[in-house]
Amino acid sequence: MNIYDIASKAGVSIATVSRVLNGKGNVSEKTKEHVLSIIEEMGYTPNIFARGLGLNSIKMVGILCSDVSDIYYATAVSTIEKELRQSGYDSLLCCTGDNIEDRKKSIDLLLSKRVDAILLVGSTFKEKSDNSHILDAAKNVPFVMINDFIDAPNIYGIVCDDFNAVRENTSIFLEQGLRRIAYLYDADTYSGALKLSGFRAAFTQLNTLSDPELIVRCAHSPEAAREQTLRLLQKQKRRLEAVVTSDDCLAVGALQAAVSAGLQIPHDIQIIGFNNSLLARCANPALTSIDNKVELLSVTAVRTLIDVFAHKNVSNKIVLSAELVKRSTTI
Amino acid sequence: MNIYDIASKAGVSIATVSRVLNGKGNVSEKTKEHVLSIIEEMGYTPNIFARGLGLNSIKMVGILCSDVSDIYYATAVSTIEKELRQSGYDSLLCCTGDNIEDRKKSIDLLLSKRVDAILLVGSTFKEKSDNSHILDAAKNVPFVMINDFIDAPNIYGIVCDDFNAVRENTSIFLEQGLRRIAYLYDADTYSGALKLSGFRAAFTQLNTLSDPELIVRCAHSPEAAREQTLRLLQKQKRRLEAVVTSDDCLAVGALQAAVSAGLQIPHDIQIIGFNNSLLARCANPALTSIDNKVELLSVTAVRTLIDVFAHKNVSNKIVLSAELVKRSTTI
């Protein structure tokens, strides 16, 4: 069934049916009603490909993320999808893993599907040296990056102020007189680098230096973090006083290590997570965590995109503030 | 740039270019090389809509789930997306929430985007009374349901044997002589009903009856489960001996309650989760959990779909077995 069938059933031309379908152009109320009733009766749905061929768009946005099974990205994707749908856009999901070549391929793939825009979730896309692939692609469609930013035409970044988030909360420990503070992180990304700088800056502010041995990179799993923390606890003569992490899942591992070492929390050691995810609420004792507002970032990203579509003036970088959610692993 | 441009640049007809692009029909090696080099040189990408118009497909599968921010669904969607991509299909994600009308709308929406199939993730789609919407839609495209099943043409179900999973593990508690066993669940779905029946069946097997007051429905959050468990712990004169749950997130709540009540785990009380998710590993003590093999279910679902596409003979219901992953909350 196509627009010709509807047109002949209704005794009008396909042009009129098209006008009715799209609600533009002048159609008499009477004709409109009539055509609509035929469409309803026949259960007709316009062919999206034919429409796309004419308009070169089927209102679809590509979402790129390294891994939706990660609880943080899952929340972002969930929020984005909902928000996009409300604006009449569908979500084409593309999980790339960590391989650079796969990512480039994914962007090509989305482009070949003629998506209207590409949303980059997570700060794992920017390369140190060469972002030409993204820059090239941005000539075709707008890009919105969540937790990352490239200063180039048609690219927008919505980021959380990770630097100050970590700096301020590390400072709180320092102000309590603590010095043996470990930093556990898992990724060397844009946002990862900001967090680490924030950690160091807190020490610099007080004209102190952080102990390089206490800054530890480990895999993205509670098990890895647990192991690293146990190592630090055993090795250090002077006991560890606090652990700052770049992700709740690492904080959970640190927490497990501290508990199994018989330490009282938060009395003997304080621990702070990042993302304020479900993991923080599930930890025992419940984890104090820095909320970097993933839902807000996601909503803002979509809103920004919609504004770009509408040719509104949009600032190309938006920075939001994180917020500490205090639970039971800090004083 | 379109196929005409390529054709004229290469000095051949569009038919030849099309043949080269699709790798079918006879094209001389020489011509093929030449056309390919022009395509490469110009950076040409075929228009997906034009192709879709002709073929009525752009190799895209719709994924419907109530909520990807849920860690379990996120894992499923992640696995599905990867597996689909390997087979050359893209994923159109559609999160419906719990509203029935929204779900129906979503199916219509996917259909209007001319997806090649629809994957239903989670057993939240089947209604008690009326599944006509799914049955109708299945006239157009194949459906694959994960953890759910409707016995109808063009609908395939990949399910975990939730009934026996819960029955067997509850039986283990009963065989240890425990009788004060609570069951915490959050959803009244197909799979939810099976789990609950499994719990009851374990008692029936021993000619006993489970205490109805110990079968408690609560919201899908650790906080809700914690509250309900605390209530049970306070109320019961004879102490609770074990808690079986339909989801790790509830088990975590139960665990928090038990710990805060000063109980020794697993000595005083045993707790068992479901899904074997990251939450089980993050809990303290680490949670024993029933692994219902979400990755395997997901992979099997996609493989099934690919077989359906290839018109292979496919059984319309596949049942997989769960497996207990023992950690520290059971003896």
Added chain:
DNA sequence: TTGAAAGCGGTACCAT
């Protein structure tokens, strides 16, 4: 207000 017809960019059948 309505209709006729020209694209949009491919695929595939039928000739050659």
Added chain:
DNA sequence: ATGGTACCGCTTTCAA
């Protein structure tokens, strides 16, 4: 092996 062309189903311009 290659080319010509009808066709897929819609949008939109131009004329009436």
